Amino acid sequence: MGLEESKTSFNNTYHGDCFEKNSIHYFGSNDNLLSISPNHDVCDLTLDSHEFLMTAGHSQEQFQPAIDLSQALDDISVKTILLHRSNLQEEMLQYFKASDILNTTLKFKFVNECGHDADGVSRDAYATFWESFFLRNADGEVYRIPVLSQDYGQEEWEAVGRILIKGYKEHKYYPISLAPAFFIAVVHGETSVTPQLLKDSFLLYISQSEKDVIEAVERGTQYDQNELLFLLDRFQCHKIPEQSEMASIIVQIAHKVLIQESKYALDAISGVGEGVWQIDFPDTESILTLYGRLDPAIPKVIELLCASPRTKEENASIGFLHRFIRGRNKLQLRKLLRFLTGSDVICVDKIDIQFIVRHGKGRLPSIHTCGPMLELPSTYANYPDFRSEWESMLDSKECMEMNIV
Structure with a gap:
């Protein structure tokens, strides 16, 4: 999985899942293909069979496939969901109100982002939902409890339950902030x-x-x-x-x-x-x-890193990363883990590390959350250089966007 071309809103940080250069391909049962052109803000569809793109909050005028979807739904086993980060919680709830969604394999895509979902985008979608939910619909400090409101009735709470089930069953993602x-x-x-x-x-x-x-x-x-x-x-x-x-x-x-x-x-x-x-x-x-x-703990996160440094510079770079991890508090560690894997909890077996040579303003890592795999520059002069660049990168609002195309 090589890097052929990239777009980014934060310097040259690459963060994404698997990809193709000219279009993003999702494969469903029997390798049926759905092609999405990255040149369109919403998406143009070519639907062959067995797979479709679900959209929330879009009219038929905005999104009109070439065939009658109602005839294709009966045989669908894989569904791709289109999400807006700014409205993700509400959109996820609308999708998961359907009781049969538990029997359907889901893939996720973020609007105006180019990540191809091979688990990393899905982990990010579930993590983003629960981050928003705990902020807006739950109370507590370390552990949180859902808060009842007029906006949430039986359908909404059942949808929350399905999101909880689906995230764990398909991706081993579970929100450990839930008491x-x-x-x-x-x-x-x-x-x-x-x-x-x-x-x-x-x-x-x-x-x-x-x-x-x-x-x-x-x-x-x-x-x-x-x-x-x-x-x-x-x-x-x-x-x-x-x-x-x-x-x-x-x-x-x-x-x-x-x-x-x-x-x-x-x-x-x-x-x-x-x-x-x-x-x-x-x-x-x-x-x-x-x-x-x-629950992320410093020794467990470090243990996930799989690297084979061969030079003095590569040994220094992985040493800087270990030191950076050891300096994180609990919240910072969860944010770093999410940046590396798409998830703020440990639900992957390892994080592969490949060393690359980058200099100057372009000396930023590439993150492939589907692996997950980190392309780590080996050209840091010292730890303060490493720390300042990584702190700035993680503080950026765009650091979680999937921008590999």
């Missing part, structure tokens, strides 16, 4: 959520300062009385508990916040996954193992 207690209730029912699981999830749902107050009360050490009062008032607890009562009070609050207040969403998400999740997660321990396996 474990909530997901255990989704899979095995709320009676399977033990008091300890409720407490553990709740302590990462609240802020670090609130967690510190609770733990100080339980230990019987000094704490800020005003902080405790604020915490209790926030969750409508009108009793100041004694030290011996604190643990049980916290479990009661946790059950109310994590389970009861989101029960409508929980039931809808659980309903579409009934009999599906239990295959992969027969017990609560298997769910907790999932969180541990996917």
Whole structure:
């Protein structure tokens, strides 16, 4: 998979999946071909059979295929979904309201981007959805819980459930910001959520300062009385508990916040996954193992890197990358992992590294998320050079766009 031509809105950073030079080809069952010209903003279609491009929010005047799609839908096994990054959450929800989408293999494409989906674009689509969802429709700090709103009814919450299933089943992508207690209730029912699981999830749902107050009360050490009062008032607890009562009070609050207040969403998400999740997660321990396996940690991310440096310069370059990874905090590490793989959790077995020679302003890496594979320049003079270029690249709004054509 070589680089023949590139477009980018951020210097010369290449970020993408598999590609062809003059058109992007998606292959469905029996190698039936759908060709999409990169010269059009929306897309012109040539549909042979068994595959079509789904669009949300576009009229028939904007997007008119050459054949009657209604006659072709019956035999379709692969569907390609066209998404706008600026409206991805709403578009994904519209697609996943269809109950039969769980039985369909999906491919994704972003409007005005040239990435060909060989897993990397799909991982990016699911990661982008959950990033938007947790920001707009969930509450909490490290762990988050869906928040009910007038905009989300039964159909929308069921669509969220299907997105959760599809991302994991096809790409092993699971959003680990979703509180474990909530997901255990989704899979095995709320009676399977033990008091300890409720407490553990709740302590990462609240802020670090609130967690510190609770733990100080339980230990019987000094704490800020005003902080405790604020915490209790926030969750409508009108009793100041004694030290011996604190643990049980916290479990009661946790059950109310994590389970009861989101029960409508929980039931809808659980309903579409009934009999599906239990295959992969027969017990609560298997769910907790999932969180541990996917959670990015510095040693695990470094272990993913597969490189065979042959020169002093290549050894220095991979050493700079290791050092850069070790300097990331949790959020920065997840952003870096997403840049390299399309996913902010660990759902790939390795990241292949090939060394290239680039100089000056063009000394930026090429990212092929389908592998995933990183083309890493071996021409950095020192670590400050490496760090400044990578920090600038990751801070760019365009760093996640698929711009290989």
